[in-house]
Amino acid sequence: MTETTVRLRLNQQQLELIDNSIKAGESGSREELIRRALREFAAAHLVATGKTS
Amino acid sequence: MTTGRKTVQELTIEPGTGKALELRRGQVLRIEQTSGRQCADFNCFNLHDYKEFFHTGRTRHLHGLHPTKGDFLWSAPPRERPMMAIIEDTVGTNDVLYPRCSAFLFEHHYGLAVHTNCHDIQAEAQREFGLTPDDVHDSFNFFMHTGVDAAGRPFIAKNTAKRGDYVELLALMDVLAIPNVCGADVMMTSDFELKPLKLTVFEGVDRDWSRISEPPRLKNQRSPSEFKVKNIKADRELYRDSSYRPEFTNVPLQISELEVNLTDDEIAWIQQLKSTGKYGESDAEVLRYVFFTWWIGKFMHGPKHAAST
Numbered sequence: 288m289t290e291t292t293v294r295l296r297l298n299q300q301q302l303e304l305i306d307n308s309i310k311a312g313e314s315g316s317r318e319e320l321i322r323r324a325l326r327e328f329a330a331a332h333l334v335a336t337g338k339t340s
Numbered sequence: 341m342t343t344g345r346k347t348v349q350e351l352t353i354e355p356g357t358g359k360a361l362e363l364r365r366g367q368v369l370r371i372e373q374t375s376g377r378q379c380a381d382f383n384c385f386n387l388h389d390y391k392e393f394f395h396t397g398r399t400r401h402l403h404g405l406h407p408t409k410g411d412f413l414w415s416a417p418p419r420e421r422p423m424m425a426i427i428e429d430t431v432g433t434n435d436v437l438y439p440r441c442s443a444f445l446f447e448h449h450y451g452l453a454v455h456t457n458c459h460d461i462q463a464e465a466q467r468e469f470g471l472t473p474d475d476v477h478d479s480f481n482f483f484m485h486t487g488v489d490a491a492g493r494p495f496i497a498k499n500t501a502k503r504g505d506y507v508e509l510l511a512l513m514d515v516l517a518i519p520n521v522c523g524a525d526v527m528m529t530s531d532f533e534l535k536p537l538k539l540t541v542f543e544g545v546d547r548d549w550s551r552i553s554e555p556p557r558l559k560n561q562r563s564p565s566e567f568k569v570k571n572i573k574a575d576r577e578l579y580r581d582s583s584y585r586p587e588f589t590n591v592p593l594q595i596s597e598l599e600v601n602l603t604d605d606e607i608a609w610i611q612q613l614k615s616t617g618k619y620g621e622s623d624a625e626v627l628r629y630v631f632f633t634w635w636i637g638k639f640m641h642g643p644k645h646a647a648s649t
Binding site: 288289290291292293294295296297298299300301302304308313317318320321322324325326327328329332333 | 590593594595596597598599600601602603604606607609610612613623624627628630631632633634635638639
């Protein structure tokens, strides 16, 4: 399985929001939180392909 | 319903008029239809600091275009405190979309240069407390039946309030409350006839307080003690402060790149989302959109204000 790196442009306030979510126990890292968002968003918005979980 | 309440004041305001009423925290103002179908415009100030006043915009943001029982009347930023709470509303057709009618409006639309209008009625009522026509603010329009059509244009519908219908407002701070009989007799607002409104001020009882939810208390509900300029400007001319040095919050905003490693499946989802044209042009834009939209839906407090995706 290959991996692709996506670089998000975020300011310090946006990073603060992400870090607050991590402090609140929603995720273990910034990357993990972003990937969780993608996973849950895709599950809710894309036609089921059997690959969103 | 007055059970257990002591009446403090009772009066009727006639067409073309309004009345400024001092209300202490815990008192209740009832605005009541005498014959029905009458819009009541309303302004509200902090009795001890008139620079804190009711704000249609924040109220609209938090409660929508038609606030009703259970909703608050909020003051303008940066104060942003609930000034009054709507604890009863027997009609449910209130409006915070339309601005007050004004002399300009009747002259412009109808060619009527001298005409009853809510701005001037409010100004005249507020003058009793030393306020000027510049202090009148956009009104809360009780009993004004409005909507927005499919094209996004606001409209005024037939007033449905009947004789005896009323709204009740609980003062959450000491306020100057100014209701007026809307002066628009050539618009749909009050069914083309101006009628008196009955006003009653009660001492509130425990039951009145039990009808409101606990409003937020946050550090960003600021007071003048936190302002860099604490005094009210007392002259009309604007001139530059030569000692001014900007101190904007969190500026400069610094952009950094957050690397996120995605699997083939995850990249495929992004491509699928990108192909809809709704989420962004690059993979990074799509992912950022997805993240914040997800976060708002999951964690943000209050109304989401998000378009369907």
